[in-house]
Amino acid sequence: MKTRLEIQSTELPTVEKKLSVLIPFLNEGEEVVTTVKEVRRTVGEKVNIIVVNDHSTDGFDYSAQLRPYGVTYILNEENLGSAPSRDICVGHCETPYFLFLDAHMRFYSNDWVEKIVALLEEDDRRIFCTQTKALKKNDDGSLKEIENQIPAFGAYMPLFKGAFFPDIQWRTVEMHPNRKIEDVAFVLGASYAGSVRYWKYLHGMKGLMKYGCEEQYISIKVWLEGGRVQVVKDIIVGHIYREASPYVHRPATFVFNHLWISEMFFSQSLRCKCIAAALSRDKKACDEAFEFLRAKKYELEKERKYYTRIFTNDISNVIKQQKDAHRIMVRAENDYSRLQPSVRKVADYLATHIADTCGIFEGKMGQIIWFEHYYRYSGESKWDDLASRLWVDVEANVECGLMPLGFSKGLLGIGWSIFYLFANGFLEEIPYKVLKVVNEELVHLNLDSIESSDYASYGGLFAYCAASLQFAMIKKRPLPWNEDFRDNLARSAQKVLTVSTDYRIIYDALLCKELLASGMKENALSLSMSDCMDFSVAFSEKETTWNNKLTSPIVSMSLMLMISQECYVQNK
Secondary structure, three states: OOEEEEEOOOOOOOOOOOEEEEEEEOOOOHHHHHHHHHHHHHHHHHEEEEEEEOOOOOOOOHHHHHHHHOOEEEEEOOOOOHHHHHHHHHHOOOOOEEEEEOOOEEEOOOOHHHHHHHHHHHOOOEEEEEEEEEEEEOOOOOEEEOOOOOOEOOEEOOOOOOOOOOOOEEOOOOOOOOOOEEEOOEOOOOEEEEEHHHHHHOOOOOOOOOOOOHHHHHHHHHHHHOOEEEEEEEEEEEEEOOOOOOOOOOHHHHHHHHHHHHHHHOOHHHHHHHHHHHHHHOHHHHHHHHHHHHHOHHHHHHHHHHHHHHOOOOHHHHHHHHHHHHHHHHHHHOOHHHOHHHHHHHHHHHHHOOOOOOOOOOOHHHHHHHHHHHHHHHOOHHHHHHHHHHHHHHHHHHHOOOOOOOOOOOHHHHHHHHHHHHHOOOOOOOOHHHHHHHHHHHOOOOHHHOOOOOHHHHHOHHHHHHHHHHHHHHOOOOOOOOHHHHHHHHHHHHHHHHHOOOHHHHHHHHHHHHHHHHOOOOOOOOOOHHHOOOOOOOOOOOHHHOOOOOOOHHHHHHHHHHHHOOOOOOOO
């Protein structure tokens, strides 16, 4: 790694400085100069400024243009990427604290240095982002605030089917509006501050390639070490939004960073979600990323051992942060306020339109799940009683031996639902008689006949099998099915992974394969409805258009509302 260091003009007055402003950039042109001017305009000589030019190719003379502003100018002699450039920035810090900035920022106050330093002197085992104001350049170069753009309060990881873990999104809703400082799941990179000591202790961006996942990486490490990730709402920085990033996103290195984080920190089931998302999007990039991982196997293991020594928290604490943030964002983004009065109408409608069949997607099992969530949502025990009565019908139909095996309409979906209800605190005991019937039918299935693209019929068998294996391992019960079937299931899972593009099938097949190969290494994630079904987003509030299926728009949307407001019960 080659860099060229240039200490620029030192004509500025010499004062004791505790904060360095760090700006890694690529092909930013005049904008990086303007950002540096903004820093000097608002706080003068109170800070050091370090800029890292990541081998720009736009022909702009950065060295000459930045010279009047007393910066430390570093030129990467090859394009290393934003992640390594951040470590270079911190490595040249001569102050105890830093503030990372994008190269297109504006400030609205003159006291932000004092505020940042005071917070980090109080506790340097934290990183925090500022509140950001979204700006856009007009054609004449002037700036305006983006209309209808809600201020950002850090970021969160979307925990839904197909999310590219650990991707993050701006969080636009405050969990604690009355607090000036608030814990958040992740910082987001336009402007965030921390301690040089703590950054180096956590090994900063070590391991990441080129571009992507920097904020996820450092935020997760802070949480796991026992520190805090926060947003400071009374420091506001303007962030100019651009049409595109100057960094070229090479799919393989981008995927690699996701996989590196998942291999380093994630629990077994969450790591499978990450891999499933990658495989369902770009198998070629994923295969290349795995080659990178294999090449870095020694470094990965070395870092894992180091973090084992310094981390005090479990990844479940990070996941709780995500769930809390995700529930709030789901409610806000979907405008559930207009649906909320309809939920009681949906309950009354379903109570008078009981399904004729017993499956999860189109029958009584799906209604049982809905009524149990509504019981928790409303507190009215009659809905739990109704779910119990429906279960009697389901149980009787299973025992009569006439139900199909499939997932959406048959035994596999009912079996998965049992584990779902138990894992989320709706069932106190497992009805083993029903599961026995499911398993007896399952072992006679020719796994070679499974169509990997058909989730509703047999693709969902991996969902049932993964849930069944997890339960057995958590409860220290004998593994289900005979050894021959388990071997065939592992082979079928591997086959599916090579051909399927359905995230749900890939995730469950991965999890089955891993559980069968090495057992369960960590606590599993609670089962989620979004892992097995697609929630409808377009719905009508006219009762004449409703039907009684779990997958119908009004029923699935009301279920999503109730789920988003729940505090999930952890696996028992």
